[in-house]
Amino acid sequence: MSMPFIMVLAMGVLFASGIYLMLERSLTRVLLGFILLGNGVNLLIILTAGRGSPPLTDGKDLSTEGMSDPLPQALILTAIVITFAVTAFLLAMIYRSWRLMRADSLQDDDTDLQVAITKVIDSEAEASTDYDDTEFGDEAESPIVGAVDLDDDGTPEEREEIAEEIEDAETPTEADDIAEAVVESQTQAHSAAEAEAAEAAREETAPDDESGNTEPDDEHGKGDRP
Amino acid sequence: MIDLLPVLVPLPVLLPLLGAGIALILSKHTRMQNLVSVAILVAVMVIATIILFGVDMHGPQVVAIGGWQPPAGIVLVADRLSALMLIVSSLVTLCVLVYALSQDANDDSNETPISVFNPSYLVLCAGIANSFLAGDLFNLYVGFEMFLVASYVLLTLGATAERIRAGVTYVIISLVSSVIFLAAIGIIYAACGTVNMAQLSQRLSELPADVQMILHVMLLLGFGIKAAIFPLSFWLPDSYPTAPAPVTAVFAGLLTKVGIYAIIRTETLLFAESSLRVPLLIAAGLTMLVGILGAIAQSEIKRIVSFTLVSHIGYMLFGVALGTSVGLSAAIYYTVHHIIVQTALFLAIGLVEMRGGSTSTRSLGGLMVLSPVLTIIFFIPALNLSGIPPFSGFIGKVALFLAGFDDQAWLPTVLIVAGTVTSLLTLYVIGRTFNLAFWRDPADVEEPNEDLVEEFADRKKTLLAGKKWQSQIGVPPAMVVATSVVVIASLILTVAAEPLWVMANRAAENLQTPIDYVTNVLGGDD
Structure with a gap:
């Protein structure tokens, strides 16, 4: 194997592992x-110079025969310095994040989550429960562990239980009552922060609440019936 | 006069850097530091004006840094496009600096430590100027890095939890874009043996089509992240709103436009023959629509305007993607318009935050009665953004749509429809924001702010009694003046639309004939 080939291989490994690490949520891994x-990019640039003798002359013979190209070496020096400075800054920021939040991972944007929760509550009237969930929920085929569950309808087991209960009910009104009770208890079971956010969002749609209150629950009951 | 021009060209980069150094030394003397910073930016603005007129009369100016002649040495090139962008950016940076300094003088909190703010801000200005003037790709990269590193500092100023959270996303995304850009430079150097843009303009077209395509896409990816083009735009509405108001204003106004500038440059100079027209047009349309739909869902004014910022990048990209002379002129005009309007809007939002204690439409209300001046300052750029005649937003959009119709193809026509829809939705978003934050009684809002409610009731009483009334919460006059200057500048874009349009046209003509650029940089013998 020739030298450039090994270098290219090394560059590929650097790129691949770099991108893999950057996809993590942990900030230290992102930094690594x-x-x-x-370094992969630096290797790429130095590879463009090609191999050769140092670009120095003895002052008499000014031929550039056999020399490696000096320009990429100048470029790479600049690039290394920039990378170094940015790495230092990123490290300081990660440390600050650790000091402030005791977390070495990327934090969720609260405002974003609030907008998302508002939309879930707004559209509950139309939403049927047997939609395909995203990886951020708990109904997907391969949900992301530890992600915030945007719809708050309990774990899959709990839902199954409720569905069975509703199925066993004698009359449609009784089924509706069960569904309504479940929705109520779920809302109460919320963690304090989420409940607050949901409350804020609910207030926004307050005028429609009185008239449309039974409708979403109805829909919920029907949707849960297998 | 003409002998002086080459001396002036490097100054917009050098002066702010020098100023940053002086500001650091003077970090204990706030007043001196401020004086130096303002003086430097005033000087840069004067120089940029001279450069624009000089370049318009005598053609592009090429300066070989350090006396190394191109293509071996680094060159700075000032043509009409760079000079135009320079003058607009210097106006905006100056106004924002005045705004920031007077905000800081009236602000006792430690959220914006001024000793760090001034030097980083000046480095940001230098980086932006360097990107506009760069004559080779690597220098463009260095310019990008200069303003990016300064922007990391500015965005995380004070290092509060929220800013660190947003800053982490911003820094990592920017790093990815820089790495892609740098890798593209490495591959371009391997393929062409040069990074000088004039030389690349000749050599890139000799490469095989597929290699050209890869390089083209890599550069566009790097610039597209910076310019916040869909689907590379998701970082922007997340990170900009948390920064201090003046910082957000200058980021929103200028940083994305530097990305657009870089795209215009590479599309016209480097890849004049290999066209990615269709994908760019589609990306432009999606940027418009997805951006504005995002804005509709938000309730924070800063976030709403950040989403409209993404959305309106689509218009500029539309003009660039058309690739015709009219399309490019329209894109240049629209870029100038958008820099000024977006900055004005964010500065006005900063004032709203000061006056109303929040930027959420869920707790604001009654500002129309409480502060009519602020209402006007917000309303004019807001209408301008959504393209209501006779403001410059309307002129820019008409120009873009005419350029699209000139093309007589179906895709530009679809984009014109998308552009119209986006414009109407912008009007809807702006109208809703205005209704919620300025028009209604602050007692009716979802999360009432007691101070506002009390003040509003008080104000109503004095209005009915016909008495004089003085607000308890004062907004520093210098901030209002700085914002007003930017708003007036946006109005001047309407009044002086003709000269600006003619200038944009001539700049576009320059761009359409890259061979002129090449002979200017490399000399006639090449």
């Missing part, structure tokens, strides 16, 4: 990923 990626 960035360092690998940066």
